[in-house]
Amino acid sequence: MNPNEDVVLLGLRQRKNGAITEENEEIQRTTKDREVGNENKALLEEHEDTLNEEMGSVFKGTVLGDDLTTLAQNAAFKAENVVRKMIEAGWSVCHFHHLPKWLQDNDYLLFGHRPPLPSFDACFKSIFRLHTETGNIWTHMLGCLVFIGIATCFHLRPHLDVQLPDKMVFGVYFIGAIICLGFSTLFHTVNCHSEVIGRIFLKLDYCGIVFLIVGSYVPWLYFVFYCHFKPKLVYVTMMCTLGLMSLMVSLWDRFSETDWRPFRAGVFTTFALSGIIPTIHFGLLEGWLNAIFQKSLFWLLLASFLYITGTTLYALRVPERFYPGKFDIWLHSHQIFHVFVIGGALVHYLGLSEMAMHRLTLSQCSSVFS
Numbered sequence: 001m002n003p004n005e006d007v008v009l010l011g012l013r014q015r016k017n018g019a020i021t022e023e024n025e026e027i028q029r030t031t032k033d034r035e036v037g038n039e040n041k042a043l044l045e046e047h048e049d050t051l052n053e054e055m056g057s058v059f060k061g062t063v064l065g066d067d068l069t070t071l072a073q074n075a076a077f078k079a080e081n082v083v084r085k086m087i088e089a090g091w092s093v094c095h096f097h098h099l100p101k102w103l104q105d106n107d108y109l110l111f112g113h114r115p116p117l118p119s120f121d122a123c124f125k126s127i128f129r130l131h132t133e134t135g136n137i138w139t140h141m142l143g144c145l146v147f148i149g150i151a152t153c154f155h156l157r158p159h160l161d162v163q164l165p166d167k168m169v170f171g172v173y174f175i176g177a178i179i180c181l182g183f184s185t186l187f188h189t190v191n192c193h194s195e196v197i198g199r200i201f202l203k204l205d206y207c208g209i210v211f212l213i214v215g216s217y218v219p220w221l222y223f224v225f226y227c228h229f230k231p232k233l234v235y236v237t238m239m240c241t242l243g244l245m246s247l248m249v250s251l252w253d254r255f256s257e258t259d260w261r262p263f264r265a266g267v268f269t270t271f272a273l274s275g276i277i278p279t280i281h282f283g284l285l286e287g288w289l290n291a292i293f294q295k296s297l298f299w300l301l302l303a304s305f306l307y308i309t310g311t312t313l314y315a316l317r318v319p320e321r322f323y324p325g326k327f328d329i330w331l332h333s334h335q336i337f338h339v340f341v342i343g344g345a346l347v348h349y350l351g352l353s354e355m356a357m358h359r360l361t362l363s364q365c366s367s368v369f370s
């Protein structure tokens with residue numbers, strides 16, 4: 001090969017390399033990992049031939065006078081496909097420090113992270129693989145299916161059992177729970193797709209929590225203030241307004257940043273605790289020893305205890321902060337938080353059912369417009 005050809009080839013390689021630099025960086029990060037090592041190295045070698053062929057065609061094209069830019073673009077496009085297929089087929093879990101910044105969330109989980117998987121297909125296939133998100137995905141996916149099952153059975157009951165308006169407020173609760181668990185499942189499945197997709201689904205995940213809180217309070221207020229129309233209207237409006245405000249905060253970009261974890265936990269906890277106001281109001285209105293009040297309070301406190309415990313563990317990142325690297329796959333704080341959320345949601349459903357049954361045994365309200 002004469003020296004001029006060398007210069008041309010070098011120039012071409014530089015142009016081509018520039019076009020695929022980003023993808024190559026992703027591969028390099030992945031290949032540094034302890035588990036990825038051999039597997040991805042083999043894939044790199046396998047696809048290196050393809051890349052060299054593309055280089056060769058660009059060089060030939062130049063000699064034959066083809067349009068250099070078109071050839072370089074074609075080569076870059078093909079190289080991109082090769083790299084994408086390689087990542088999809090050969091990815092393995094990686095160390096926290098090998099993740100790009102936008103995927104670094106919990107530095108107490110050391111190994112077992114998914115690398116970026118820039119295709120929805122690969123993200124959904126990862127549901128069936130073992131990594132830090134497996135438990136998060138499955139807990140809320142199964143929880144979501146359980147609530148779809150409960151909602152279906154509940155709404156197939158004959159009308160004699162439960163009145164239509166009662167069924168409708170239960171519907172509000174089921175929708176809130178299913179949206180929350182469904183959005184959470186989706187977020188944990190696709191958050192490694194790309195920074196933009198991860199951010200969008202993270203916001204949806206937060207919105208789901210707001211739907212669950214609003215969906216929990218609306219039927220609770222409906223049964224507690226069954227015969228008190230005005231306070232019921234005021235508190236339902238208050239909850240919906242707070243829900244709307246929380247939705248707006250959730251959609252704010254800074255809210256989803258890692259450093260804002262305690263603030264996030266604080267916003268949702270404050271929103272959830274705002275139910276203390278109607279609770280005190282009802283105690284003063286009907287008496288602290290009122291049967292439905294005591295029933296509703298017991299279930300509400302139990303559900304709140306589960307939610308708050310889960311949220312506190314999530315905010316403090318317990319237990320992994322005490323044993324970094326020991327809870328990478330199972331039993332880390334986010335998974336425990338998910339289980340507590342499902343427990344809280346089921347307890348709340350039991351509470352609502354008992355309140356509804358209690359209402360059925362009482363006589364009609366003398367006036368619901370007080």
Ligand SMILES: [Zn+2]
Nearest residue numbers: 136184334338
């Ligand atoms: Zn989650």
